[in-house]
Amino acid sequence: MNDATLLSHPRRDFVAALIRFIIICAGAGLYCLSVIGSPSASWTARLPKVAIELRGRLYGGVQSLLSWLGLSEWGGSELRDSLYLLLVGCAIPWIVMGLLRRGRPSDIGFRRPNALSWRFILVSLIVASAPLVWLGLQPTLGQYYLPHLRRAGILPFSLYYLCNMFSEHFLLHGVILAAFRPGLRWPTAAGGAASEGSDGFVRPLRWLGFAQSTGEARGVQRVSRWSGLADGCVAGILGSTVLFALVHVGKDPRELVTSIPGGLALAFMAYRTNSWLTPFFLHLLTAGTVCLVMLIVA
Numbered sequence: 001m002n003d004a005t006l007l008s009h010p011r012r013d014f015v016a017a018l019i020r021f022i023i024i025c026a027g028a029g030l031y032c033l034s035v036i037g038s039p040s041a042s043w044t045a046r047l048p049k050v051a052i053e054l055r056g057r058l059y060g061g062v063q064s065l066l067s068w069l070g071l072s073e074w075g076g077s078e079l080r081d082s083l084y085l086l087l088v089g090c091a092i093p094w095i096v097m098g099l100l101r102r103g104r105p106s107d108i109g110f111r112r113p114n115a116l117s118w119r120f121i122l123v124s125l126i127v128a129s130a131p132l133v134w135l136g137l138q139p140t141l142g143q144y145y146l147p148h149l150r151r152a153g154i155l156p157f158s159l160y161y162l163c164n165m166f167s168e169h170f171l172l173h174g175v176i177l178a179a180f181r182p183g184l185r186w187p188t189a190a191g192g193a194a195s196e197g198s199d200g201f202v203r204p205l206r207w208l209g210f211a212q213s214t215g216e217a218r219g220v221q222r223v224s225r226w227s228g229l230a231d232g233c234v235a236g237i238l239g240s241t242v243l244f245a246l247v248h249v250g251k252d253p254r255e256l257v258t259s260i261p262g263g264l265a266l267a268f269m270a271y272r273t274n275s276w277l278t279p280f281f282l283h284l285l286t287a288g289t290v291c292l293v294m295l296i297v298a
Contacts, residue, residue, distance in 0.1 A: 021235050024179055028239075029246055035088040036168075036247050059084055078156035082163035089167025093175040100184055107185040109174040113275040116209045120269050121282050123208065125289075131258075132286055136293025138254060145291070146298055165283055168247065172240050173267060173276035180236035187230035187271070209272055233271045240267040 034051035035058060062084045071079060097103045105111070135141060149157045178185050205211040209228040217225050224234055244263030248256045266279035 021239060025239050025242055028176060028243055032243050032246050058088060062087065078152045078160040082160045085163050085167040089171045093171050097175055102178060102184045108178045109186045109270060109276040111275045113273045113278050117273040117278045119208055120273060120278060124282055125285060128286060132289045133293055135254060136290040137297060141254065142294045142298060146294060165280060169276050169280040169283065172244050173270040173279045176240045176243060177236040177267060177270055180239045182232050187233065228272055237264060237267040
């Protein structure tokens with residue numbers, strides 16, 4: 001094998017990985033826009049007809065089930081929307097992964113979080129406290145959510161929001177983070193922080209799982225290993241962030257903008273803490289804080 005052939009392998013691998021990344025992003029993005037994105041957004045009419053029909057058929061099926069159970073009038077549309085989100089965000093993606101023989105809970109990040117989980121949640125809440133209060137004070141955000149809450153009632157609205165959060169993170173920080181990985185599954189269990197060399201400014205970094213051994217890695221791989229991530233996780237973080245931003249299109253512009261850095265952080269936390277439950281619980285706490293501020297100033 002000559003030198004040219006040896007040099008072509010990394011380049012060919014990169015091109016193959018890039019094509020795979022684009023295909024997964026395009027397919028998952030179309031699915032998210034079709035069945036999860038806001039149906040009132042202006043871009044909805046530009047979706048393929050089959051995508052628009054899919055949303056209608058799925059909604060119709062859920063409504064028929066509720067009518068058969070005699071629950072179609074409870075909580076307005078909240079119960080229907082909750083079941084719909086569990087269907088499109090959990091059941092269908094899990095079935096697809098099962099057909100690909102990647103349906104075990106551990107394959108898609110449904111695992112017990114490691115010791116870094118509560119540390120990330122604590123630090124994130126402290127850092128984000130001021131921005132969360134500022135976000136809750138914005139009139140446009142209250143105009144988007146408060147009428148929804150008052151119309152439905154606290155219990156139906158809380159049920160809807162819980163199902164919304166659960167399905168969103170199950171899909172974007174569980175299934176999607178598996179889909180972008182080699183082998184279509186999560187990496188082996190992520191460890192905590194290494195203890196050696198934890199003097200000075202390195203100590204708080206190690207406490208959060210950073211400043212890990214990089215070996216002879218270079219470039220992106222070196223940064224990834226320094227952060228404590230397993231190899232092959234960067235594509236998942238980037239792809240999940242793109243999709244996380246897509247499902248926020250049509251909401252308050254501030255929420256859309258913050259979804260980009262937020263999506264990066266949540267995807268990283270999921271991989272690093274060995275479970276998509278970490279971003280799920282963190283998102284519940286941050287969203288609850290914003291909601292509380294909105295209710296106080298309303």
